[in-house]
Amino acid sequence: MSKLSKALKAFSLIFSKPYLLNAILDDEEVKKNYVFSKYNLPNGLPKVDITELFPDFEDTILPYSFLDGSSLPTDFALLRGFAKKIHCKDYFEIGTWRGESVAVISPLAESCTTLNLPDDEMRKLKLSEDYINMHRFFSKDLKNVTHIQANSLTYDFSQLNKKFDLIFIDGDHHSESIKSDTMNAFKLLKDEKSIIVWHDYGLGTETVRWNTLAGILDGCPAECRNKIYHASNTLCAFYTNEKLKTSVLKPNEKPGKYFSVHLKAHRIS
Secondary structure (H helix, E strand, O other), X not given: OOHHHHHHHHHHHHHHOOHHHHHHHOOHHHHHHHHHHHHOOOOOOOEEOHHHHOOOOOOOOOOOOOOOOOOOHHHHHHHHHHHHHOOOOEEEEEOOOOOHHHHHHHHHOOEEEEEEOOHHHHHXXXXXXXXXXXXXXXOOOOOOEEEEEOOOOXXXXXXXXXXXXXXXXXXXXXXXXXXXXXHHHHHOEOOXXXXXXXXXXXXXXXXXXXXXXXXXXXXXXHHHHHHEEEEOOOOOEEEOOOOOXXXXXXOOOOOOOOOOOOOOOOOOO
């Protein structure tokens, strides 16, 4: 098939099925070129070694399910490290899932608030009842956690009537949703010490997820873009006013550290 024939077929498909245009626009290579041309970040965000953030890095993550859709243990350790570092009082997150992230933070904060798509809205999306019922599993009984069921794209965040020390964004992973969540998150920061963490900045710990990065940068105030980094050994990006030593992400680098891991299973009755 000639290039012209392929192009005509592609245009025909997009015309008959407009949703295919979203798939094209969200393609990783397209987003990579977009980030490079608009923000001049061909290697993604500057990387900060996790031991630069927390020189005595050591923590216990509880609970941790090792099930699909969870974060890495180092992602949760990053959140907890920030919570301890800034003496987090008020924590907010977008995207609850099983409630693991808010559950690992709740012992460190006075008040935690988490926002997730309403159950009824998930049913309208034809998501399974098993999937819906797993939301808030680890956090539903925690006394200092408030669960809000709302769509972050349409929710009026002024209803929260408070600001936050630490914000975790792990909701809808389309660029436009990340952009919207990011714009709202910056409005909710309490002070100069406040921090935002985005999950799934990386497809892996050494691979950029360009779709996520595009949404972050588009939603971030221009004066704050030089304060966003990738935390090594995690899937996370973060915003901070702290001055940090950085490096360029290089896949397949020689390890500069290793971690000890202790596992203990706790049965749920």
